[in-house]
Amino acid sequence: MAALATVWPAALAETKLAYAAVLADPGRLLRFGGLPTVLALGLWAFLSIARPMPESEDPAVMEAWMATNAGYVLLAILTALWSYGRLVVRWSRWTVTGDGTGGFLDPGLGGRELRTLGWSLLAGLCAMPTLLLLVLVGDAFLFLGAALFGLAGEEAALTGAQLGAVLGGLIGLLPAYYITGRLLPGVAPVALGLPGALGPSWRTTKEAALTAMLTLWLIALPGAIVGTVFLQLDLGLALNVVGPVLSFLAYSATAVSMARLWQAVVAPAAPAAPERD
Incomplete structure (x- = not known):
């Protein structure tokens, strides 16, 4: 309990800082998200409003809906992944180096974004056993x-x-956040053109593990609260539109926080590595 009393204020302060950084400049937020984020949000909104998923429990109805909308669903997933890679790279670079360059229409689909996405998925897979x-x-x-x-x-x-x-x-979700909170800082260097560092991240973040876990939990909390309120008010359609926006904001805040942890804890303990690109 004593440890929690110490960790909780630190995690709350880190969460506030991460969201404040993301929301401080709407223009930067829009540039960093760019075209892929707008496309992803637009596709999810289109599916929710124009082609909503049926509430029927009949498998045949669901199969018919999926057969009709499989292309839209696949495109929405791909643009969301594209957006995620771009957001993590942009926010990680900005957090560590102050680099705020990059226009709204920049593709943001190069080697760094793809490697960032791959390393992030690997970190997520490491937490998969906790889903049970x-x-x-x-x-x-x-x-x-x-x-x-x-x-x-x-x-x-x-x-x-x-x-x-x-x-x-x-x-x-706390066990999953514990694992990803110790691994995701190792994704930040990929955004800087350096190799991924999941191993060094795991080894060096032991002391900061609880703070990182609670920070990720708090970053996700607004989405959970809004989702619960909207469902209680029977605003499921609105939630399908607002929910993805909150998710992309959470991705951005997570990237800021994990990059800060990498810069403060992981990087000083790791040997210098050559840039990849």
Whole structure:
């Protein structure tokens, strides 16, 4: 508990700093996101509004929808990945070097972006085993929420189940954030043209692990809160539009925070490496 009392203020301060950096200059935010982010957001909005996923539980209905919209879904996923790589590179470089160059229409799909995406996916794969715990904790809180709220009626039970699932998901994600919080700083050097450093990042971030974990958790928290509120207000369509925007802001804030951790902890302990490009 004493450690948590020390770590929590540090994580909260880091989260505020990361979001403040991202939101301080809307023009820079738009430039760094660029065309791929706008395309990704536009495609998700189009799918949500013009071609919404059916709520039917009939597999045939879902298969028909997917057959009709598979191209749009694939394009939306690809542009989202393109946007992610671009955002991480731009924000990491800006955090470490102050480099704010790069226009809105710059493609941002070179070797650095592709390697950044690859190293990020590798860090995510390392956290995959924790997803089982996420499912178990999420289900436990879902049933607990339904049972507690169910005392007030069936409709309240549904609300309790939704709130329990969100809370359980947030708690269940902590192990994944612990792992990625120690690995993602090793992605930051890729944005600078240096080799990935997941191993050195894991070895050198032990003391900062809890702070990094809580920082990632806090960065994701606004999206979870907004999602819960929108669902309770039956604003699912609006959430499908707003949710991706919050996700891209969270990606940007995460890139800033992880680059700061790399610069402060990982880089000083690592031997100098030649730039790749």
